[in-house]
Amino acid sequence: xxxxxxxxxxxxxxxxxxxxxxxxxxxxxxxxxxxxxxxxxxxxxxxxxxxxxxxxxxxxxxxxxxxxxxxxxxxxxxxxxxxxxxxxxxxxxxxxxxxxxxxxxxxxxxxxxxxxxxxxxxxxxxxxxxxxxxxxxxxxxxxxxxxxxxxxxxxxxxxxxxxxxxxxxxxxxxxxxxxxxxxxxxxxxxxxxxxxxxxxxxxxxxxxxxxxxxxxxxxxxxxxxxxxxxxxxxxxxxxxxxxxxxxxxxxxxxxxxxxxxxxxxxxxxxxxxxxxxxxxxxxxxxxxxxxxxxxxxxxxxxxxxxxxxxxxxxxxxxxxxxxxxxxxxxxxxxxxxxxxxxxxxxxxxxxxxxxxxxxxxxxxxxxxxxxxxxxxxxxxxxxxxxxxxxxxxxxxxxxxxxxxxxxxxxxxxxxxxxxxxxxxxxxxxxxxxxxxxxxxxxxxxxxxxxxxxxxxxxxxxxxxxxxxxxxxxxxxxxxxxxxxxxxxxxxxxxxxxxxxxxxxxxxxxxxxxxxxxxxxxxxxxxxxxxxxxxxxxxxxxxxxxxxxxxxxxxxxxxxxxxxxxxxxxxxxxxxxxxxxxxxxxxxxxxxxxxxxxxxxxxxxxxxxxxxxxxxxxxxxxxxxxxxxxxxxxxxxxxxxxxxxxxxxxxxxxxxxxxxxxxxxxxxxxxxx
Amino acid sequence: xxxxxxxxxxxxxxxxxxxxxxxxxxxxxxxxxxxxxxxxxxxxxxxxxxxxxxxxxxxxxxxxxxxxxxxxxxxxxxxxxxxxxxxxxxxxxxxxxxxxxxxxxxxxxxxxxxxxxxxxxxxxxxxxxxxxxxxxxxxxxxxxxxxxxxxxxxxxxxxxxxxxxxxxxxxxxxxxxxxxxxxxxxxxxxxxxxxxxxxxxxxxxxxxxxxxxxxxxxxxxxxxxxxxxxxxxxxxxxxxxxxxxxxxxxxxxxxxxxxxxxxxxxxxxxxxxxxxxxxxxxxxxxxxxxxxxxxxxxxxxxxxxxxxxxxxxxx
Numbered sequence: 001x002x003x004x005x006x007x008x009x010x011x012x013x014x015x016x017x018x019x020x021x022x023x024x025x026x027x028x029x030x031x032x033x034x035x036x037x038x039x040x041x042x043x044x045x046x047x048x049x050x051x052x053x054x055x056x057x058x059x060x061x062x063x064x065x066x067x068x069x070x071x072x073x074x075x076x077x078x079x080x081x082x083x084x085x086x087x088x089x090x091x092x093x094x095x096x097x098x099x100x101x102x103x104x105x106x107x108x109x110x111x112x113x114x115x116x117x118x119x120x121x122x123x124x125x126x127x128x129x130x131x132x133x134x135x136x137x138x139x140x141x142x143x144x145x146x147x148x149x150x151x152x153x154x155x156x157x158x159x160x161x162x163x164x165x166x167x168x169x170x171x172x173x174x175x176x177x178x179x180x181x182x183x184x185x186x187x188x189x190x191x192x193x194x195x196x197x198x199x200x201x202x203x204x205x206x207x208x209x210x211x212x213x214x215x216x217x218x219x220x221x222x223x224x225x226x227x228x229x230x231x232x233x234x235x236x237x238x239x240x241x242x243x244x245x246x247x248x249x250x251x252x253x254x255x256x257x258x259x260x261x262x263x264x265x266x267x268x269x270x271x272x273x274x275x276x277x278x279x280x281x282x283x284x285x286x287x288x289x290x291x292x293x294x295x296x297x298x299x300x301x302x303x304x305x306x307x308x309x310x311x312x313x314x315x316x317x318x319x320x321x322x323x324x325x326x327x328x329x330x331x332x333x334x335x336x337x338x339x340x341x342x343x344x345x346x347x348x349x350x351x352x353x354x355x356x357x358x359x360x361x362x363x364x365x366x367x368x369x370x371x372x373x374x375x376x377x378x379x380x381x382x383x384x385x386x387x388x389x390x391x392x393x394x395x396x397x398x399x400x401x402x403x404x405x406x407x408x409x410x411x412x413x414x415x416x417x418x419x420x421x422x423x424x425x426x427x428x429x430x431x432x433x434x435x436x437x438x439x440x441x442x443x444x445x446x447x448x449x450x451x452x453x454x455x456x457x458x459x460x461x462x463x464x465x466x467x468x469x470x471x472x473x474x475x476x477x478x479x480x481x482x483x484x485x486x487x488x489x490x491x492x493x494x495x496x497x498x499x500x501x502x503x504x505x506x507x508x509x510x511x512x513x514x515x516x517x518x519x520x521x522x523x524x525x526x527x528x529x530x531x532x533x534x535x536x537x538x539x540x541x542x543x544x545x546x547x548x549x550x551x552x553x554x555x556x557x558x559x560x561x562x563x564x565x566x567x568x569x570x571x572x573x574x575x576x577x578x579x580x581x582x583x584x585x586x587x588x589x590x591x592x593x594x595x596x597x598x599x600x601x602x603x604x605x606x607x608x609x610x611x612x613x614x615x616x617x618x619x620x621x622x623x624x625x626x627x628x629x630x631x632x633x634x635x636x637x638x639x640x641x642x643x644x645x646x647x648x649x650x651x652x653x654x655x656x657x658x659x660x661x662x663x664x665x666x667x668x669x670x671x672x
Numbered sequence: 673x674x675x676x677x678x679x680x681x682x683x684x685x686x687x688x689x690x691x692x693x694x695x696x697x698x699x700x701x702x703x704x705x706x707x708x709x710x711x712x713x714x715x716x717x718x719x720x721x722x723x724x725x726x727x728x729x730x731x732x733x734x735x736x737x738x739x740x741x742x743x744x745x746x747x748x749x750x751x752x753x754x755x756x757x758x759x760x761x762x763x764x765x766x767x768x769x770x771x772x773x774x775x776x777x778x779x780x781x782x783x784x785x786x787x788x789x790x791x792x793x794x795x796x797x798x799x800x801x802x803x804x805x806x807x808x809x810x811x812x813x814x815x816x817x818x819x820x821x822x823x824x825x826x827x828x829x830x831x832x833x834x835x836x837x838x839x840x841x842x843x844x845x846x847x848x849x850x851x852x853x854x855x856x857x858x859x860x861x862x863x864x865x866x867x868x869x870x871x872x873x874x875x876x877x878x879x880x881x882x883x884x885x886x887x888x889x890x891x892x893x894x895x896x897x898x899x900x901x902x903x904x905x906x907x908x909x910x911x912x913x914x915x916x917x918x919x920x921x922x923x924x925x926x927x928x929x930x931x932x933x934x935x936x937x938x939x940x941x942x943x944x945x946x947x948x949x950x951x952x953x954x955x956x957x958x959x960x961x962x963x964x965x966x967x968x969x970x971x972x973x974x975x976x977x978x979x980x981x982x983x984x985x986x987x
Contacts, residue, residue: 380794382736389736402784403770403777412773419824422983434979437821438972441814448780448813449806452787456802462734462794526768535830541769542752542778549748550741557893561725564892570732571889572795573876584791584799592807596965 009059010067010082013090013135016052020045020128027120034109037116042105043477045124046098052131053094060087061505066137072144079199081137084505085270088346089134089262091502095488096254096353097127103361103481104247106474107368113160122159126152126251133259139188139198146184146259150177153256156248157240169239176236180226184263187219191271203271213272217279220267221286228260229313230320231290232625237313238297242305242373246364249305253312254357258349261319268327269342269510277331277426283324288439291317295446296600299453299593300621302375302586304363307454308356311399314443315352318414319345321440325417326511328429335513337420340529342507343500343515344413350499351406351492355398358485359454362392365478366458369471375454375586380463384471389459391482398489400451401444404539406493409527411444412537413496416529446593453589462580494539496527587619594621602627677765680923680931681755684764687935688754692907693717693900695946702950717903721896729892732793742789743890743897749782750904759911760934761923762833771830772820775912776813779864782901783809790886801885804961808863808870808882811968815860818975822853823916825982832915840919848985852978854917859971861909863964866902868953870964880958907942914941 007015023041030036059065064083071078082090104123108116129148136142154177158170190212191203208216221230229237241249268275294313301307322345329338363373365388372378382389398405403412418437424430463469474482492499497516504514515529528536557563572578594601602622608615647658697714704711713719731739753775756767770778787802787809824830826849827838863870866883876884887898915922921937923930959967 380734382738382792383734393738397781397784400780400784401777402781403774408774408777412777415773416830419821419830422825422828430983431980434821434983435976438814438818438976438979441817442810442972445780445810445813448784449810452784452791452802452806456788456791456799460736460738460788460791460794461799528768533829533831533834535771536768537771537774538769541766542774545752545766545769546745546748549751550744553744553747553897557725557897561893562728564728566728566730567733568730570734570793570795571730572793572797573888575796578795580794582796583794584796584803589799589803592803592962592965595962 008065008067009055009062009087010065010080010135012055013052013059013082013131014067014069014080016048016055016094017128017131017135019048020124020131023048024121024124024128027117027124029117031115031117034116037120038105038108038477041120042101042108045127046101046105049094049098049101049127051094053091053098056087056090056094057502060084060091060502069141072140076140078141078144079137079201080132080135080141081200082135084509085262085265086134088503088506089258089349090131092258092350092353093127093130093134093255095350096357096485097251099481099484099488100247100250100254100357100361101127101481102484103250103364103478106477106479106481107247107361107364108245113162114155119156119159122152122155123248123251126156126256130255130259134262137200139185139192139200139203142188143181143185146181149256149259150174150181153248153252157244157252159245159248160243166243169236169243173236173240176226176233180223180233183219183223183226185223187216187223187267190216190219191267200266200271204273208272210276214276214279216272217268217275218282220264221283224260224263224267225286228257228264228316228320229290229294230286230316231293231313232629234290234294234313235623235626235630238306238309238623241309241312241360242303246305246360246367249308250357250360250364253309253360254353257312257316258353261316261323261345261349264320264323265342265346265510268323269330275327275331277328277429280324280326280328280331281429281432283320283327284433284436285324287317287320287322287324288436288443289317290314290320291443292439293317293600295443295450296593296597297621297623298450299446300590300601302590303373304366304375304378304454304458305360305373307375307450308359308363311447311450312352312356314447315348315356315399318411318440318443319348319352321345321436322348322414322417325414325421325433328424328433329417330511332425334423335511336515336530337417337423338511339507339513339515340413340420341417342511343503344410344417346503346506347413347496347499348407348410351398351410351489354485354488354492355395355405355407358395358482358489359392359399361478361482361485362388362395365474365482366471369473370468372465375457377465378458378463378468379461379580379583380459380468381471382459384469385459385473387473387479388482391486392459393455394486394489396451396455398493400448402448403537404493404543406489409493409496409499409537409539411440412527413529414440416535419535449593453586457584457586457589461583464580464583494543496537496539500527587617594619600624674765677763680761681764681766683931684760685751685755687760687938688751688904688907691939691942692754692903693721695907695910695942696903698943699906699946699950699953702947703953706950706954717899721900724891724896724899725893727892729894731894732795732889734792734794735889736792738785739789739792739889740894742785743894743901745785746782747897747901747904749778750901750908753778754904754908754911756832757908757911757915758833758836758922759915759938761931762837763924764833767833768831772824772832772835773817773830775832776817776820779816779905780809780813782905786886786898790889793889795889797881797885797888801882801888804882805886808964808968811965811972812860812863815856815968815972815975816864818972818979819853819857819860819916822849822975822978822982825979826850836915836919836922837924839916840922847982849978849982850917852974852981856971856974856978857913857916859967859974861913862952863968863971865906865909867949869956869959870967872958880961882961910942910945911938913945914938
């Protein structure tokens with residue numbers, strides 16, 4: 001026990017969670033006063049996020065701390081533990097939510113459906129429960145806080161509950177979340193190995209036979225996969241993310257999906273002990289399928305938030321690919337390579353939290369300024385909303401995985417991990433893994449296509465509707481939030497070695513080795529995971545050189561020639577009658593991808609004939625898995641219910657007969 | 673970082689800046705000869721660049737700053753790419769800044785900016801070009817990376833300098849993996865440099881152009897920078913091909929005689945390569961845009977095959 005007055009990091013984290021709850025309750029007290037909620041409560045909450053991030057970063061290199069909270073059922077207290085893995089994800093939560101909360105202060109306004117105070121309660125309950133999920137050290141605390149997180153986010157998704165479509169999206173989310181929760185519960189049931197002790201410490205101590213360990217792995221992949229959006233459990237994600245208000249989408253996509261990754265890492269690398277190699281192959285296959293599916297569907301979307309939701313599925317896929325690679329390496333006791341792959345996955349978690357939050361917040365600004373979510377009605381916003389435009393551009397570069405952004409740094413590490421698979425002892429794996437690498441590269445390149453479509457159609461070109469010219473830029477609090485996340489994207493990309501040093505204690509605790517141990521990650525300037533002969537990348541040098549060439553060229557051109565510029569109408573091969581409607585639409589931009597990946601989609605096209613007086617073109621792209629998997633499950637459930645329904649005759653005598661038969665049957669059983 | 677390295681780096685930059693337009697001029701000359709036309713002078717691209725730099729830039733009313741900075745960024749990326757590929761010497765102080773994967777990223781960021789700039793005006797051809805450029809990009813980029821990965825696996829390093837010196841020191845043998853990778857590389861570089869059979873650098877026919885559609889709205893110094901960048905890209909790709917598949921005659925550190933020899937050797941290799949490119953462009957016809965995915969998917973599969981062959985046969 002610590003002395004009174006001496007606070008441990010875990011107490012600090014708990015205090016922040018408690019303060020978030022207090023802010024939520026304060027929100028109830030000022031239920032309809034949007035000014036206090038937005039201008040006071042949300043900025044204070046952002047400061048708390050920063051405090052949490054500071055506490056977590058301070059606790060990261062230290063030894064694990066434990067605490068017991070006597071809440072809940074008698075004799076079932078909450079066991080809490082703050083180790084390196086928890087601290088990393090808490091830091092992620094704090095850093096990302098700091099920007100999102102400040103932005104939310106400027107974003108939420110009257111008339112979102114739910115009163116602002118209640119929204120504030122849901123929001124902070126969501127934050128606090130995510131923090132508690134990462135602190136939980138027994139299955140009971142984990143499941144309670146996990147459910148709290150699911151419910152809080154359900155209420156946030158259905159903020160605009162007057163729209164039937166949003167209620168439907170919320171219901172689907174709740175359903176999939178609970179199917180996943182059942183699998184997680186079963187997974188913990190397997191992990192406690194009939195001891196009846198559900199603390200994680202006990203699970204860690206058990207030696208799991210391969211069959212039960214594999215069961216636990218598959219249940220965890222299913223359960224956490226439902227939350228993370230691994231194919232085919234992703235269906236809720238493209239419905240729920242666009243339905244939620246943008247800061248909530250940012251929080252769900254940037255942070256909540258990472259709690260599922262946290263759970264996967266916790267179970268696979270911490271609770272389960274040494275993994276089997278085929279788990280890694282399963283994770284790799286699931287991750288790659290998810291990533292490909294996400295990016296191919298993102299390319300076909302015409303709604304900007306749905307596009308980002310599918311892009312989140314893609315990124316989760318890449319993270320799971322990294323985890324799968326780490327599992328394979330650690331199954332063969334190749335600790336330093338496992339550390340490389342795990343570092344890449346965790347680094348990508350952090351990066352995705354920043355750039356996807358940034359992009360979702362950007363769409364929030366666009367949504368508020370134009371009341372339009374459909375890409376086909378936007379365009380040219382760069383001129384009216386420069387602040388949002390430039391910050392989003394940084395997010396777009398990061399999301400496309402291009403240097404020197406943070407998205408590139410983690411993908412670079414992941415590809416390095418793939419290039420080492422030649423050292424695996426299993427020959428089949430040696431052949432299989434490069435094929436996966438090819439898939440990852442394809443996904444990364446397609447992400448570039450998606451991001452050009454996203455940014456180009458919203459922010460560039462000419463406005464496709466006249467009223468877009470009245471679009472206003474982000475407000476002051478919104479700008480702070482956007483700037484924070486943008487700075488995060490830039491700094492995380494420029495100083496990868498510093499980030500890796502932060503992640504190091506996590507991999508050291510989980511796979512027994514850190515990437516930066518012994519200075520093998522390179523100097524602050526040069527990222528070189530093994531040796532600089534083998535591979536190296538220096539984002540700072542990269543950026544400086546490109547910038548230097550750009551600046552020198554700029555001045556040399558002016559020195560030797562001139563800087564004259566004339567503004568004129570666009571040329572466009574001399575066509576005189578140009579309208580904004582002649583630009584490529586979102587459907588048009590996605591057309592090559594739709595054509596190449598046609599078997600992936602379920603497409604319905606409505607083409608006009610040459611003689612139509614009012615020609616109409618319509619194309620809808622749907623998820624084939626919805627028909628293949630979900631509708632079939634629903635049909636089977638309905639058929640089963642119909643059979644059960646035959647029992648219900650609605651006559652009291654028949655029900656009495658059932659009771660009588662049951663009694664007789666029970667008597668027979670007890671007799672025998 | 674030593675003085676010798678800095679000098680080698682500056683030499684590489686000068687060679688790239690001067691050699692790139694010359695390479696384009698040489699390809700044009702060869703093509704004209706093969707097609708029984710009178711050839712323009714070798715230094716014609718320089719004259720074009722000079723003329724364009726003197727002209728004033730006309731920019732559309734609606735253009736955002738992205739349109740105006742994109743040519744500089746594209747030029748910067750291409751010059752950096754041409755500088756970090758070891759063509760004369762493997763002793764380059766800048767080389768550790770970007771390895772093979774970052775090289776592909778460098779081409780990727782140039783592609784992103786040129787596509788965004790094309791969409792910026794809001795004219796119909798610009799977005800069409802951007803869409804097609806990204807289509808080619810997302811297929812060619814992985815294929816190129818697969819080629820580089822094959823070389824990386826053979827030399828167990830993604831660092832370009834290490835790859836080239838270890839490939840150069842290898843005993844001469846035709847590796848089947850490098851054979852597959854070579855075919856894939858040729859297909860990718862035709863597509864990436866907007867050459868027949870994927871695109872035609874000499875056309876402005878609206879419905880078929882890709883690269884020209886992207887830069888349709890540019891004029892004056894911006895166009896000059898983009899043309900120079902395109903020449904640098906061709907130069908960088910040619911040098912990458914030379915460095916991976918014909919790495920002989922590239923100087924190592926502290927080898928001054930070899931550095932002197934490296935320049936004529938490089939010129940000879942580039943001249944042969946340019947002649948080959950002109951032959952391909954004369955012999956083949958341009959394909960429909962929707963045949964291009966098949967073409968590039970073939971290149972991608974060949975690249976994957978190259979890696980598999982290397983891992984299976986160890987060769």
